[in-house]
Amino acid sequence: MFNAITQNLFHGASYSAVGSFLSVSNGSLGTSPSSSSPQDLRTIFKKFDLDPKVTRYACCTLPTCSAIYPPTFDALHKTFSYPLRCQQAKFGKVCGSHLVEKSLVMNGQSIPRPIKQYPYRHFHDHVGSMLSRPGIEQAIQSHVYSTTYIQEITDIMSSPALRNLIGVDGRPFLQTHGTDLNLVWSLCVDWYNPRQNKAAGKSVSTGVISMICLSLPQHLRTREENIHVSGVIPGPSEPSLDAVNHFLEPLIDELKESYEDGIYYSRTYDYPSGRSSRSAIVPVICDTMASKKVTGHCGHRGKYFCSRCRLPRNQLQENFDANAWPPGLTREDHVALADAWRNMETLSAQISAVKRHGIRWSVLLKLPYWQPSQWTITEGMHVLLLGVIPRHCRDLLGLNMKELPSRDIDEDDEGPHDASMKRGRKALQTQSFQKLKKLKMRVLKALCLEMGVVLPAPKGRRTKLEYVNGLLVSQYPCFLLTFLFSSLST
């Protein structure tokens, strides 16, 4: 069994390869498998307790509701069971949509299983597994202490936002004493299309909630094994507005516990007798749409379109002076508005409240230290690299071939690419009809010019076929016969 794990982890053997290896080594190929030795790698992972700790919540299928329900262990049948219907009450009305379907049969009994699942990986489990790897604790220690605040900032760890973060005891969060380890994280949420943005595919969107540990030095921070993938929000459509809070709740609850009480890890790599650790979220890093949803601000079409300041939308065009903008809400004001929004009794009241002041309740407000306005990042990559620059090139410079005016009368005067011309000449030499047909129109045009082929006057727009035929016939007259035959037969 150990051999199988080593093969999979260190030598990159696939599940199926390990499976066949197992069955050979068990001597059960062709005979009935013995019950004692596992046949599948997943069983071995379970036996060695290598699996990440994941809870599967049942999720309401309505995107507007999206409430999640943890499983309860049923001792009688030794299975997990979920409530049958969604009990989420909103505006005095219970949602009541089905949560489970009966599809799994075990021991002659059908066991209900959730229609839509939300898998959540426990945060403490990730921190534990991270701290038990060699080198991680040392890297954190040296990174946190080497970066002190100076005039020039080279990394987020030495930035004022993190240095001024206050712990639960009133002291700076990052100045720890004893064996305590305090970690700072950033929360990233985004939606993506699991079907890889293919043009013909139906657009579905699945969300991913992940956390990046900022306490790690830069080269370790974004390594896959160090990113905490907390949950995958099930599709096919995004949860609407405040419904996303349900998915974040388990994570935020664990983080609150971690910040307030600290979590004791009974054994880490550097501290065999264990150490306690606290974690805090500071920046929320998402693109504009996701960030509005997660932090509970109204969308970028609303009156208060910016989460960092209270500039009304109608002043967007002329007010560029950052000092003249009304500053963003303080945490107290934000919480007051958010709580008022949450306690409203009708949907229309909530909608009009958002129109008025642009604040929704967000589960992040459960964290006592979290600053809703300050710590919502206007994300550099999306705003500058994918926002302002493409706008400049497309809208202002107008660098778009189709819409650009041309100064000369003849369009497409530029010759085709050298490589494609070479390909064209080769195709003509080898007399390959198929290859010639695959060439672009302008390559064919250029080839005709090059070979001095004169085509008969066109009836309307010339087709590719006319060019190809003309080229082939002019160079190799024997093709005339084949074309004649093919036209006769059709």
Next chain:
Amino acid sequence: MESDNSHPSEPVENIITKDSLHAIRKHIEATIRPSWQAHLPHNFGSPEHGKLKADQWRTAIEFDIPVSLAQLLHKEKDTISKVQYTRLSKLVELTFNLAMAIAWGLSRITSAHHAERYMFYMHRYLNGIRELFPDYQLKPNHHYALHIPDILRLFGPLHGTWAFALERLIGRLQKMNTNFKIGKYYQNLMHIARELTHAIPKGKWNRLF
């Protein structure tokens, strides 16, 4: 050029033509780049190359477009009218302002000075848009871009707070095998988490335990 319909009689708006784009493409093709820099597609500006990556846009504004436009300005000096020339030079200046702002903003080291310089060029850029394209409706992104100095002061360099790592993770998740039942039995987080935590670079196998 959606904005400039206000003066249809003046031909000044049609400064950047297909020829200019062809020139830019020729420059892109002729440029020899360091291997770490994202390359631009040779047919830049046509819909065939699809969406550009963030890194490619960065290359475009940091090097290709300003340099090509400056060459264009020099080349066209004698062929276009004076009105057109002033407008073209203003456009080039606008582009340079944006390029400078980006250069200060994306610096690996930041300070109050970096934030101040970024703001200076961003202001010049936005005021330039107001002057050259009075009808252009600024987007919320232009406002968010003015908040970047806050981020530089509070959180340090942008590479600490940008979403490249997240996008890479998404790329990884998209490539993962699924059962194509979206939302129904999309329960492979266990699988994802296992793959990610057990992702061991070759030769560094002791990372796991």
